[in-house]
Amino acid sequence: MSGIEQIMAARWLAQNGTNKHILEGMIPLSEKNVKEFYRSAPKSAHRYGTHWLRCEGAYMADRAYRLFIQLFGNSALSKPLSVIEFSLYCQTYLTKFPSDDMSSNRLHYLIQSIRNGDAVVKDTCSCCGLPFVVHRDESIEKVCNICRVFSEKQQ
Numbered sequence: 250m251s252g253i254e255q256i257m258a259a260r261w262l263a264q265n266g267t268n269k270h271i272l273e274g275m276i277p278l279s280e281k282n283v284k285e286f287y288r289s290a291p292k293s294a295h296r297y298g299t300h301w302l303r304c305e306g307a308y309m310a311d312r313a314y315r316l317f318i319q320l321f322g323n324s325a326l327s328k329p330l331s332v333i334e335f336s337l338y339c340q341t342y343l344t345k346f347p348s349d350d351m352s353s354n355r356l357h358y359l360i361q362s363i364r365n366g367d368a369v370v371k372d373t374c375s376c377c378g379l380p381f382v383v384h385r386d387e388s389i390e391k392v393c394n395i396c397r398v399f400s401e402k403q404q
């Protein structure tokens with residue numbers, strides 16, 4: 250592993266509960282680094298799954314996807330993120346929305362599920378006009394999760 254920025258990014262991700270195999274997929278870690286990075290790491294949250302996209306917290310997927318394309322553009326979906334990009338993505342999300350039930354693992358798996366088709370990106374919400382993410386079984390949905398939560402609160 251080379252580059253101080255990469256090391257800092259990998260260390261931050263480890264110490265914020267990122268699964269070891271996710272991190273190892275982005276950057277080859279030496280035994281020594283793995284041990285050091287994970288010494289004070291919290292238990293990792295969230296496994297692979299898309300059930301949450303059908304629950305109350307689904308608006309977080311819209312936030313996550315919009316932030317992703319804001320940072321990296323649409324085309325970033327088709328190529329892997331570097332460890333530096335991924336840590337920037339996670340840090341930005343967690344800073345913007347500190348009370349969401351979100352983790353680096355969940356962000357990683359969300360992007361993975363969009364890539365493999367378990368989750369579907371809809372280009373335009375009929376209410377706010379922004380792109381959003383749905384579970385593949387709900388791909389006929391026309392209104393984003395954020396607008397839906399908002400209109401429920403208005404009633």
Ligand SMILES: [Zn+2]
Pocket residue numbers: 374375376377378379392393394395396397
């Ligand atoms: Zn909307």
